[in-house]
Amino acid sequence: MKTIKGLIAAGLAETEATRRIRRDEVTRRVYDEHPELKEIDSRIIDIRKDRLIAVIDHDERLEKRYEIEEESLFSQRERILRDNGIDPDFDSEKPICQKCNDTGFVKGKDGTPRVCSCKQSELEECFDSCGLGDYTSFTMKNYRDDYLGDADSRSKIKKQMLRVMLGMEDTSSTPLWLYSGAPQTGKTYLAVCITKTAISLGKSAYYTKCENLAQLEEDTIDAIKHIDFLLIDDFADDVTLHDDIGTVLNNVLEVRNASGLCTVLVSALPAPELVRGCDMRVSGKLGRAGKIA
Numbered sequence: 001m002k003t004i005k006g007l008i009a010a011g012l013a014e015t016e017a018t019r020r021i022r023r024d025e026v027t028r029r030v031y032d033e034h035p036e037l038k039e040i041d042s043r044i045i046d047i048r049k050d051r052l053i054a055v056i057d058h059d060e061r062l063e064k065r066y067e068i069e070e071e072s073l074f075s076q077r078e079r080i081l082r083d084n085g086i087d088p089d090f091d092s093e094k095p096i097c098q099k100c101n102d103t104g105f106v107k108g109k110d111g112t113p114r115v116c117s118c119k120q121s122e123l124e125e126c127f128d129s130c131g132l133g134d135y136t137s138f139t140m141k142n143y144r145d146d147y148l149g150d151a152d153s154r155s156k157i158k159k160q161m162l163r164v165m166l167g168m169e170d171t172s173s174t175p176l177w178l179y180s181g182a183p184q185t186g187k188t189y190l191a192v193c194i195t196k197t198a199i200s201l202g203k204s205a206y207y208t209k210c211e212n213l214a215q216l217e218e219d220t221i222d223a224i225k226h227i228d229f230l231l232i233d234d235f236a237d238d239v240t241l242h243d244d245i246g247t248v249l250n251n252v253l254e255v256r257n258a259s260g261l262c263t264v265l266v267s268a269l270p271a272p273e274l275v276r277g278c279d280m281r282v283s284g285k286l287g288r289a290g291k292i293a
């Protein structure tokens with residue numbers, strides 16, 4: 001799996017190179033159009049070198065002469081820039097994205113950083129590698145509280161899920177949470193959107209169906225033990241009894257709980273039934289889990 005911070009950092013060298021190439025192109029164009037400016041700029045560079053030597057050599061007379069000459073070149077330069085309407089910073093590197101200054105993150109209204117819109121393709125790539133590849137059309141914007149009626153309770157659950165993901169809910173006992181809801185009530189849609197939101201806020205996060213835990217690569221299993229947020233969907237007691245899933249899940253939860261990392265299990269079954277029927281090791285942890293409802 002890839003994290004959004006990792007993907008953005010990986011693109012940094014390319015962004016820097018692009019910035020440099022753009023600056024060089026603009027500089028070359030301006031010099032082509034105004035050769036006298038190019039002449040002045042190269043003269044300024046030469047004079048600075050000569051002046052440095054004069055300073056080291058303690059030749060104050062020569063130093064003063066270079067200083068005066070440099071000032072005169074600067075005023076000629078400014079006049080050319082002004083008369084031709086040339087950007088005075090034409091030869092400096094400029095950020096490709098003005099919104100985030102190429103950091104990849106902007107501050108939201110509430111002050112928390114989130115991924116900048118210029119990193120949309122990095123976000124898509126991250127979603128893809130974090131178990132969300134099959135849910136490209138699921139977005140928080142399209143999550144409707146009034147879908148299937150009962151808007152109040154859907155809105156309440158959505159807000160609580162967000163608080164849990166952001167670490168705002170009381171986790172004095174355990175960072176493990178269980179959301180039990182009736183079948184066909186949009187649980188997967190919400191689970192996917194919460195995971196995507198976590199990633200959009202710069203967190204490392206992963207979404208998986210419980211039954212798929214058995215098929216995950218070993219390095220993915222290792223990674224999900226340490227990421228900021230893990231969502232396990234379609235959690236059911238009998239699933240934990242097959243394919244070694246009970247062992248994998250127990251190991252993952254063991255590490256995550258010890259590090260205080262938030263995990264949400266989403267299930268269509270009520271908590272008491274899950275606690276009763278689960279793999280015993282998982283069941284012990286589930287009994288102490290916070291409830292979302």
Ligand SMILES: [Zn+2]
Binds near residue numbers: 097098099100103119
């Ligand atoms: Zn940006």
